[in-house]
Structures are given as structure tokens and as C-alpha cells.
Amino acid sequence: MTTPIIVVVGAGVVGLSTAIEIQERIPSAKVYIVAEVLPGDPKSIKYTSLWAGAHHVSLAENEGQLRLDSKTFRRMWEMSEGGHPAEHCFLRLQQTEYYSDKRNNEGNTDRLHFMPDYRVFKDSELIEGSLSGVEFTTLTIDTPVYLPYLLSRFESAGGTIIRASISALSSLLTGTLVPEKPSAIISCPGLGAATIKGIEDPDVYPIRGQTVLVRTPWVRFGRTLSEPGVDGIWTYIIPRRSGDVILGGVKQVNDFRPEPLKEITEDILRRCLKLCPELVTGSPEFKSSTSGPEAEGGGTPRKVTVDDLRPFIIEEGCGLRPARKGGIRFEVDWLSAAESTNGKIPVIHHYGHGGFGYQSSWGSAEKAVDLLQTVL
Numbered sequence: 582m583t584t585p586i587i588v589v590v591g592a593g594v595v596g597l598s599t600a601i602e603i604q605e606r607i608p609s610a611k612v613y614i615v616a617e618v619l620p621g622d623p624k625s626i627k628y629t630s631l632w633a634g635a636h637h638v639s640l641a642e643n644e645g646q647l648r649l650d651s652k653t654f655r656r657m658w659e660m661s662e663g664g665h666p667a668e669h670c671f672l673r674l675q676q677t678e679y680y681s682d683k684r685n686n687e688g689n690t691d692r693l694h695f696m697p698d699y700r701v702f703k704d705s706e707l708i709e710g711s712l713s714g715v716e717f718t719t720l721t722i723d724t725p726v727y728l729p730y731l732l733s734r735f736e737s738a739g740g741t742i743i744r745a746s747i748s749a750l751s752s753l754l755t756g757t758l759v760p761e762k763p764s765a766i767i768s769c770p771g772l773g774a775a776t777i778k779g780i781e782d783p784d785v786y787p788i789r790g791q792t793v794l795v796r797t798p799w800v801r802f803g804r805t806l807s808e809p810g811v812d813g814i815w816t817y818i819i820p821r822r823s824g825d826v827i828l829g830g831v832k833q834v835n836d837f838r839p840e841p842l843k844e845i846t847e848d849i850l851r852r853c854l855k856l857c858p859e860l861v862t863g864s865p866e867f868k869s870s871t872s873g874p875e876a877e878g879g880g881t882p883r884k885v886t887v888d889d890l891r892p893f894i895i896e897e898g899c900g901l902r903p904a905r906k907g908g909i910r911f912e913v914d915w916l917s918a919a920e921s922t923n924g925k926i927p928v929i930h931h932y933g934h935g936g937f938g939y940q941s942s943w944g945s946a947e948k949a950v951d952l953l954q955t956v957l
């Protein structure tokens with residue numbers, strides 16, 4: 582039996598999960614990853630995966646996406662189990678979602694029904710600015726820990742990494758970059774799909790996100806307040822296992838600005854503190870300043886401000902969610918003889934994960950490898 586040579590383009594969460602899925606389902610395959618940016622590199626606007634929160638809270642708008650998300654949740658839940666080698670990458674926690682519109686009981690929150698301990702809030706439990714809400718148990722992914730975990734899992738299963746920026750898929754066939762002739766290519770380049778020759782997908786576009794990373798290890802629950810629509814306000818608190826917490830966010834369509842903007846950082850801090858005063862009031866310093874003989878004198882509790890939150894800031898950042906009109910692309914294409922001197926090579930397109938690349942990663946990788954198996 583010949584050894585299938587599979588080349589995956591991209592080492593974000595999508596490329597890495599796909600490469601591992603290939604190794605597990607096609608053990609005879611030799612798998613290469615070709616990517617310009619790798620986990621462990623300094624954070625950059627060219628690599629979205631390091632900027633994600635990331636939590637598992639499905640945003641699915643159709644059955645297909647919901648299947649990918651729920652499969653991924655089940656897999657990540659297993660991985661977050663005590664004693665699993667990936668346990669350290671995850672934090673299981675209670676998640677609260679508040680919506681500024683009336684969603685409950687109308688069927689459009691069904692996408693979260695599969696989550697453990699799912700419960701719809703009564704009106705009396707809602708907060709200012711919300712008209713509905715739910716709570717459930719989920720997990721968050723510590724992205725700077727999870728990506729190196731995926732990379733080392735890939736390498737220890739025999740995978741090879743080639744660091745390179747490619748301008749055309751056909752450059753993978755010349756023998757100079759990848760030493761063997763590929764049996765198939767899987768393209769997972771995120772936003773790179775808009776520019777790499779052989780893909781050049783006009784439907785791919787960025788949705789810019791901006792976040793503030795704080796060190797507030799006393800916050801061990803997730804909380805979101807969201808308005809409907811892609812331009813809506815979206816405030817979220819995502820704690821990681823390490824004790825770091827991601828505060829966000831924004832959704833700026835077709836905005837490529839690579840640096841965090843001061844006014845957005847201030848707005849995120851203000852919104853997050855309003856949604857989650859515990860970011861400050863849970864700190865040991867705040868607790869000790871509001872307990873003891875003086876505080877017991879019966880004065881009104883001190884109002885917390887953004888200045889109380891500033892000492893906990895580690896970093897501000899921004900990333901570009903690789904969105905695609907029509908959703909994730911799952912499609913087999915062929916590198917034609919004109920582009921390749923080696924004859925036709927199947928290309929499985931697998932990109933366009935927008936704001937849900939982590940929470941759909943395993944389900945999505947499974948579907949891409951199903952396609953790969955049809956062409957091998």
C-alpha cells in the first residue's frame with residue numbers, strides 16, 4: 582500500500598486540528614503542515630488563533646453548524662476531564678448569557694439546549710440592559726496553552742512542520758518546499774484564503790475583534806451581554822484556567838486595523854466592569870479595604886471605577902476573525918495541470934470559521950477529513 586502524503590496549509594486551530602484528525606483516521610498517511618505563523622510565535626495580526634478568548638458558546642445559525650459545534654463540545658469535554666493529557670488547556674465553568682432582545686421560548690436559543698445544566702432565566706433574574714438570558718455549564722480554552730499542545734501532539738504522532746509563506750498552492754507541488762509529491766492538500770489558511778493563488782476566495786473577509794487581557798484569578802465564571810446582529814454590542818468575560826481573563830469585545834466587519842485602539846479598550850473596560858463588578862470587588866485588596874472596623878461602621882460601599890481595574894491589565898490586543906459569506910467552506914477542488922506540473926491534485930478547502938473556529942474545530946476537522954477520504 583502506498584503512503585498518502587497529505588499537506589495541510591495553516592497552523593491555526595483549524596489546520597492543527599485537521600492535521601491531527603488525519604493522523605488519527607488515516608494512520609498510514611504522512612502529514613505535513615506548511616504555515617507562515619506557528620503557535621509559540623509572537624502574537625501577530627496574521628494569526629487569529631492566539632487572540633481568541635476562547636469559550637465554547639455556540640453561535641450556530643443552522644443545523645449543520647450546530648452539529649459541528651456540539652461534536653466539538655463533546656470532544657473538548659472529554660479532553661477537559663481530570664487526568665486527560667489536555668486537561669490543563671481547559672477550564673470548566675458556569676456560563677451566563679444575557680441578551681438585549683427577547684429570545685427565550687421563541688426557539689432561537691435552541692442552539693444552546695445541548696449544554697449541560699442549561700436553564701432559561703426568569704424575568705426576575707435579568708440584569709439592566711437584558712430582556713432574556715440563559716445559563717449552562719461550558720468550558721473555556723486557554724489558547725496560548727492549547728495551540729502548543731496541539732502542535733506537540735501532531736509532531737509526536739510523526740507530523741512534519743514546514744515554516745513558509747506561500748503565494749500559490751501550486752508552490753507545494755514543485756518539490757522545493759515539500760520534499761514529496763502530495764496526494765492531497767487541505768487548505769486551512771484562515772484569511773490567507775483571500776490571497777493565495779489557487780484559492781483567492783472573494784467571499785472571505787475579516788471581522789475585527791479587540792480584547793483586554795487581565796489577571797483576575799478570582800473570576801471563575803463566564804458572562805456575556807449581547808445585542809443581536811454582527812454590528813451589535815457584545816460584552817464578554819472569559820476566564821482561563823491560568824487565572825487570566827479575556828475581556829471583550831467588538832465585531833468590526835472588513836476592518837483590517839492591526840493595532841488595538843485606545844478608545845475601544847476604554848469602552849471594553851467600562852462595559853466589562855459594569856457587567857462584572859467582581860473583576861474588582863472579588864480581589865483580595867478590595868475585600869480587605871471594605872472589611873474591618875472602618876467598613877463595619879455602616880458606610881455605603883465604595884463604587885468601583887475603571888481605574889480600579891487598570892492595575893490588573895496585562896495586555897491589549899486585536900485579531901481578525903476569518904469570516905466567509907456562506908460560512909465554512911467544505912469543498913473539493915483540483916489543482917489543474919496548468920498550475921501543476923505533476924497532474925491533478927485534490928484540494929480540500931477548509932476555512933472561513935469566523936468567530937467560532939475553536940468551538941467548531943473538531944466537528945469541522947471531522948467533516949474535512951470525510952471529504953479527504955472520498956478523494957484518496
Ligand SMILES: Cc1cc2nc3c(=O)[nH]c(=O)nc-3n(C[C@H](O)[C@H](O)[C@H](O)COP(=O)(O)OP(=O)(O)OC[C@H]3O[C@@H](n4cnc5c(N)ncnc54)[C@H](O)[C@@H]3O)c2cc1C
Nearest residue numbers: 591592593617618629630636747771773790900938939940
Ligand atoms: C477577539 C477574538 C475572540 C474570539 N473568540 C472565540 C471564541 O471564544 N470561541 C471560538 O470558537 N472562536 C473565537 N474566535 C475565533 C477564532 O479565533 C478563529 O475562528 C480561529 O482562530 C480561526 O483559526 P484559523 O486556523 O482558521 O486561522 P488562523 O489562526 O489565522 O491561522 C491561519 C494559519 O494559516 C497560515 N497562513 C495564512 N496564509 C498563509 C500563506 N500565504 N502561507 C503560509 N501560511 C499561511 C497562518 O500563518 C496560520 O498558521 C475569536 C477570535 C477573535 C479575534
